[in-house]
Amino acid sequence: MYGTRPLTSLALLAVVGTALGAVWSLTGLAASxxxxxxxxxxxxxxxxxxxxxxxxxxxxxxxxxxxx
The missing domain is CATH 1.20.5 (Single alpha-helices involved in coiled-coils or other helix-helix interfaces)
Incomplete structure (x- = not known):
C-alpha cells in the first residue's frame, strides 16, 4: 500500500486532464x-x-x- 498515494495523484491528474480536453473539444464541436x-x-x-x-x-x- 506504499505506492497508492502517488498513483492516486496520477489518476486524479489524468481525470482532470481528460475532462479539460473534453471541454476543449466540446467548445470546438459547438461551433462546427x-x-x-x-x-x-x-x-x-x-x-x-x-x-x-x-x-x-x-x-x-x-x-x-x-x-x-
Missing amino acids: EFATAGLAVLALVVAAVLVATVVGRRAAPTRENPYW
Whole structure:
C-alpha cells in the first residue's frame, strides 16, 4: 500500500486532464456543423453514465460483504 498515494495523484491528474480536453473539444464541436450529432452523442453518454451509477448504487450493498 506504499505506492497508492502517488498513483492516486496520477489518476486524479489524468481525470482532470481528460475532462479539460473534453471541454476543449466540446467548445470546438459547438461551433462546427456537427453540433447536433455531437449533442446527441453527449446525451447518450450522460444517460449511460446515469444508468451505470444507479445500477452501481443498487448493487453496492451486495458488495460490502467481503465473503460474497
